[in-house]
Amino acid sequence: MSTTAARPTTGRFTPTKLFRAVAITEAITWTLLLIGMFLKYVTETTELGVRVFGMLHGIAFVAYCVVTVVVAVDRRWSAGRAMLALFCAIPPLATVPFERRAVKQGWLGDSWRLPEGAGTSAPDRTIAWLLRNPVRGAAVGAAVVAGLTLIALIVGPPFQK
Numbered sequence: 001m002s003t004t005a006a007r008p009t010t011g012r013f014t015p016t017k018l019f020r021a022v023a024i025t026e027a028i029t030w031t032l033l034l035i036g037m038f039l040k041y042v043t044e045t046t047e048l049g050v051r052v053f054g055m056l057h058g059i060a061f062v063a064y065c066v067v068t069v070v071v072a073v074d075r076r077w078s079a080g081r082a083m084l085a086l087f088c089a090i091p092p093l094a095t096v097p098f099e100r101r102a103v104k105q106g107w108l109g110d111s112w113r114l115p116e117g118a119g120t121s122a123p124d125r126t127i128a129w130l131l132r133n134p135v136r137g138a139a140v141g142a143a144v145v146a147g148l149t150l151i152a153l154i155v156g157p158p159f160q161k
Contacts, residue, residue, distance in 0.1 A: 115132045
């Protein structure tokens, strides 16, 4: 096996480290959005916090969902576990307790399964390619996050007056 293929299985972007980073980022941006909402709706001083932190949280939310799908496919999570992980992005700060439980239960791991022995399903082959080509994989991931964020912006907020 070439060193290029082995690179994604070790080092900086293990399933645990990647999932932890996006789970914490999602929780931090949720906190910032809640502060922005407090400033807008309670103190009625500014809505800038909601605009700025809302956008940041939207991007972090989508990134968390994309990484959750990648990890779920790689780690062979059940549909129920994957749906629970995705649901945890909705209540404020729930991604962090889920991540801690996932680490404690061994749901994440310190190496990627797919680059070593890609499965036969289309999701397995896709995730394996992304992990074997980390620069391209990161670019594809960023493009997916940007595209889904753009769609969310076009659709608009989930609740409107």
